[in-house]
Amino acid sequence: MSPAKKAKREQRRAGKAESAARAKRALEIVERLDDAYPARIELNFRNPLELAVATILSAQCTDKRVNEVTAILFEKYRTAENYANADPEVFQEEIRPTGFFRNKTRSILAFTQALVERHDGLVPDRMEALVQLPGIGRKTANVVLGSAFGEREGIVVDTHVIRVSERLGLSKESEPEKIEQDLMKLVPRDEWTDFGLRMIQHGRYTCTARKPRCDGCPVEELCPSAHSLG
DNA sequence: CTCCCGATAT
DNA sequence: ATATCAGGAG
Known part of the structure; x- marks a missing residue:
């Protein structure tokens, strides 16, 4: 086998390992947010x-x-x-x-x-x-x-989810639709709705826009931005 | 990309 | 003073 082909194969193997690690970290984040926040909407509604x-x-x-x-x-x-x-x-x-x-x-x-x-x-x-x-x-x-409706067609990507996804390194995209696609690949479909709700809770109360409260953040160890932020 | 609206936190 | 707050249309 040619050295060039061998190098390419090695590169692919490394790429797979990297994406697997990213997926595992994402699941850990899902789990921690699950423990830390209720999957709750704070807007009042009856229908x-x-x-x-x-x-x-x-x-x-x-x-x-x-x-x-x-x-x-x-x-x-x-x-x-x-x-x-x-x-x-x-x-x-x-x-x-x-x-x-x-x-x-x-x-x-x-x-x-x-x-x-x-x-x-x-x-x-x-x-x-x-x-x-x-x-x-x-x-x-x-x-x-x-x-x-209890449907699971997608993940809510609002201003909070955009900010938190970026800080947690869950997506490098800037368009909400693309961020949503990245998140849908990382989060099990059963969790889509609750994950969105918890990301919003996290963004509202901990990973705030101006001055994030990294002390006491449930995902601090998993966050690439934890040090560069407050 | 800009515009729309005004209260509030920093 | 100014960035931000569960966005969407033109």
């Missing part, structure tokens, strides 16, 4: 429609504030028809504290109008249908699928 609306409202806003707004909102708007027929001027004021209120009003009214027109007022339980709806991107679709 898929409420979760979809709450998730749209949650963009660039704390869930605490979203919950304050939806506590009142969900009593008035109980069906997709209720939202679809709402006066935009009035609705805008009702959700104003969540910020981006003009865009969110447009999104929610267009979303619910599309629900009435295309889906008999019901939130669809398939990714393909959800992302066709105005105001619903893949992130919101994954939230609704995973936590309202």
Whole structure:
């Protein structure tokens, strides 16, 4: 066998070992997050429609504030028809504290109008249908699928998951879709939904954006960034 | 890539 | 002062 071919084979072997080590480390991270955080959504909701609306409202806003707004909102708007027929001027004021209120009003009214027109007022339980709806991107679709329907079509990749995945070295990608693909390869499908929820908990309370609390972090030993961060 | 919104933590 | 907060559309 030629030296060149031999070197190539050795390189492949090393590559396999490396990816196996990466997979093992990922599973260890999954396990530790499982012990450290509840797989819990902090947005309040009682059905898929409420979760979809709450998730749209949650963009660039704390869930605490979203919950304050939806506590009142969900009593008035109980069906997709209720939202679809709402006066935009009035609705805008009702959700104003969540910020981006003009865009969110447009999104929610267009979303619910599309629900009435295309889906008999019901939130669809398939990714393909959800992302066709105005105001619903893949992130919101994954939230609704995973936590309202118990589906396992993907992993929620929001601002927290992007940051934590990068810091933990679980993905070197910058686009959310590609990060999601990397995570789906590393995490068992049964864990997809809960893993996303725990990554968000971790990002909110420990691996925070500004000043991460590496002391007491459940995955500190497994984190390549632990030293360079606070 | 920018824009949308304003409160809050650092 | 300014980066950030469960994003999506143009």
